[in-house]
């Protein structure tokens with residue numbers, strides 16, 4: 001016998017047959033109002049379960065219930081335990097980076113992003129492209145249920161899930177399965193909702209593969225001019241060709257995360273037999289102080305810098321978009337001085353690699369202007385790699401569902 005049960009509020013009760021009355025009803029309403037105050041739902045908050053005979057065949061949540069559970073679980077940022085960190089680091093150290101860039105296309109591999117991002121919970125507050133931040137969406141009682149519903153609609157489904165869905169009673173059409181409540185699904189709901197933009201970390205596997213691809217076989221020294229959320233630092237720990245990683249980033253919170261990454265993961269890596277030097281500075285890449293890097297000492301300068309004012313990493317005055325608010329001074333003072341520092345510290349045949357892309361906050365082509373500027377600083381453009389980014393459900397891009405960005409590779413003349 002098929003039976004659909006409806007569970008209301010926080011309590012799991014079969015659809016009430018009799019109306020509750022008097023004091024009991026008032027207490028129920030008080031409790032419900034308390035619970036609902038923050039989310040102010042428009043649709044009933046309920047959970048449905050499907051029982052056939054004695055067997056529970058499905059549990060589904062209304063979007064409002066899913067949003068409420070999601071908020072009760074807390075913001076879905078990564079927070080790995082020491083065991084999880086050790087386990088992931090072990091796997092990263094065993095990874096084969098030699099096959100990640102076939103024909104100049106850097107494949108998208110995100111397995112180790114959580115390990116890098118666990119040290120940077122503030123990355124979810126960054127405003128990108130002037131849109132709503134993921135934190136703002138998470139706290140929006142009206143929009144979060146819609147975001148979770150939309151995420152469920154767009155996600156890829158396994159054959160088994162499709163079969164299960166087609167056999168469920170109609171009422172389940174707008175009700176969401178438990179899989180929307182996993183951490184990664186809740187993150188994706190926040191990232192993909194229209195009008196909202198989250199930032200992404202640089203994949204440690206992509207970073208490590210680029211070190212592997214561009215550093216000489218004997219290994220070498222690299223300068224990361226804008227460390228960001230530690231993806232390239234973790235990639236440097238992972239790729240055995242990196243003998244020394246030097247990094248800088250002026251953002252106060254980000255720098256704390258970089259220090260934590262270094263202080264926790266480097267000793268772990270050393271215990272696993274992997275050693276390298278790590279030097280990090282809370283400085284802008286364009287500053288005179290960066291000439292403290294020894295001249296003719298680096299084999300590679302490799303980063304993904306800010307894309308002008310597209311992502312507002314923090315309001316610190318040292319942020320490039322704050323210090324150089326118009327695009328001419330940003331290009332000709334910030335970026336030009338950074339490239340001068342690269343030319344200063346690179347060895348004579350050293351490599352400069354930069355992931356940069358056109359964005360709406362920059363009028364004209366940031367990619368073209370960057371290449372022209374780098375050439376004017378004495379670099380020869382030798383290659384352009386393609387970096388595959390996240391897949392957008394339903395999107396048709398040059399590389400299937402993947403968006404992509406260039407990585408310009410130059411050699412110091």
Ligand SMILES: C[S@@+](CC[C@H](N)C(=O)[O-])C[C@H]1O[C@@H](n2cnc3c(N)ncnc32)[C@H](O)[C@@H]1O
Nearest residue numbers: 200202226228229251284285304306313319320
């Ligand atoms: C590298 S990206 C961060 C996100 C990116 N997806 C990544 O690769 O991790 C941009 C970084 O540039 C940093 N930044 C801003 N102004 C800078 C400056 N003057 N010099 C160097 N880095 C700067 C920001 O603090 C931010 O962490």
